Amino acid sequence: MLDRLTAMQTFVRVAATGSFSAAARTLGLSQSGVTKHVATLEERLGARLLHRSTRRLTLTEAGRRYLEACERILAEIDEAEAEAGAEAAEPRGTLRLNVPVSFGVLQVAPALAEFARAHPGLAVELGLNDRPVDLIEEGWDLALRIGHLRDSRLVARALAPCRMCVCAAPSYLAVRGRPRRPAELRGHNCLGYTLASSDGWRFAGGTVAVEGSLRASNGDALVAAAAAGLGLIYQPTFLVADALRRGSLVALDLGPIPSLPLHAVMPSRRNPPAKVRALVAFVAARFADPPWDRDLPVPLGVDAPLPGEAPAPLPGEAPAPIDGPYRPAEVDA
Numbered sequence: 001m002l003d004r005l006t007a008m009q010t011f012v013r014v015a016a017t018g019s020f021s022a023a024a025r026t027l028g029l030s031q032s033g034v035t036k037h038v039a040t041l042e043e044r045l046g047a048r049l050l051h052r053s054t055r056r057l058t059l060t061e062a063g064r065r066y067l068e069a070c071e072r073i074l075a076e077i078d079e080a081e082a083e084a085g086a087e088a089a090e091p092r093g094t095l096r097l098n099v100p101v102s103f104g105v106l107q108v109a110p111a112l113a114e115f116a117r118a119h120p121g122l123a124v125e126l127g128l129n130d131r132p133v134d135l136i137e138e139g140w141d142l143a144l145r146i147g148h149l150r151d152s153r154l155v156a157r158a159l160a161p162c163r164m165c166v167c168a169a170p171s172y173l174a175v176r177g178r179p180r181r182p183a184e185l186r187g188h189n190c191l192g193y194t195l196a197s198s199d200g201w202r203f204a205g206g207t208v209a210v211e212g213s214l215r216a217s218n219g220d221a222l223v224a225a226a227a228a229g230l231g232l233i234y235q236p237t238f239l240v241a242d243a244l245r246r247g248s249l250v251a252l253d254l255g256p257i258p259s260l261p262l263h264a265v266m267p268s269r270r271n272p273p274a275k276v277r278a279l280v281a282f283v284a285a286r287f288a289d290p291p292w293d294r295d296l297p298v299p300l301g302v303d304a305p306l307p308g309e310a311p312a313p314l315p316g317e318a319p320a321p322i323d324g325p326y327r328p329a330e331v332d333a
Helices: 002-017 020-027 031-045 061-089 101-118 170-176 182-187 219-227 237-246 274-287
Strands: 050-052 057-059 093-099 122-128 142-146 155-162 164-168 200-203 206-209 233-236 250-252 260-266
Touching: 002 020, 002 031, 002 057, 002 061, 020 031, 057 061, 093 101, 093 274, 101 122, 101 142, 101 219, 101 237, 101 274, 122 274, 142 155, 142 274, 155 274, 164 170, 164 237, 182 200, 182 206, 219 233, 219 237, 233 237, 237 250, 260 274
Parallel strands: 093 122, 093 142
Antiparallel strands: 050 057, 142 260, 155 260, 164 233, 164 250, 200 206
């Protein structure tokens, strides 16, 4: 193919200069080399392209038609190379990005304003899906996924850890009490996420089987139900951070919980295009120090009081006084 392109370029130059020697000088080739390229073209095409005379070369009818085709093809190649070079310098076009619903709404969509300012020639088509998607079949350029990956056809880059936590509303804990270790979750109403890979909740010491009165395919729905006092949830901190800061949910310290990785996932092992590289670099920098984990309240320890609850007295210490004036009980005479 390269020899064919070289022969086409040589023929175009011969037609422009009108001689083999002039074409050879401009191309930096020997005259015999130029002559050989043109002869090879004519032999492969089975047609004479040039009328040769002692003074000048002129095009045959077949030569004129072939010259037009060569000029068009070579121009398209030059244009394609120019576009590829421009994309390497500044990504352009449309990037199809697929992300989980809650993470996309809370973290990705707000970040795209900054990304757009940095790459004004690039548009983003944002797909929001909690279900597994086939990047190759559905034509996605890139996906952000939380958890461990199973599809060996995909290329993944770890971006950040997603911390998990167990949370509940203060009103639920005041009525039902609070678990102090993972095994005690079995006695509580644990709200489940239907798209999780396991029905259990994972802790450093193992997975605990849980049950509850609600299962949902969306984390925001579980957060809303938990904040209303329905039960406990096991969710990533990016999803519950605002509720923890408001105090509508309280995180419980039940011991270490393994984090889930946040991955950028691509459907090819070849070098990704510039638009994909640009977004991967952007989210890697933005989420390396997860902004949703900043300034979170400390999880409630085993002996810590619930919000609004008086601290438990130390051994030998009198209970905290009750607010309001003290009145002794009246005794009948």
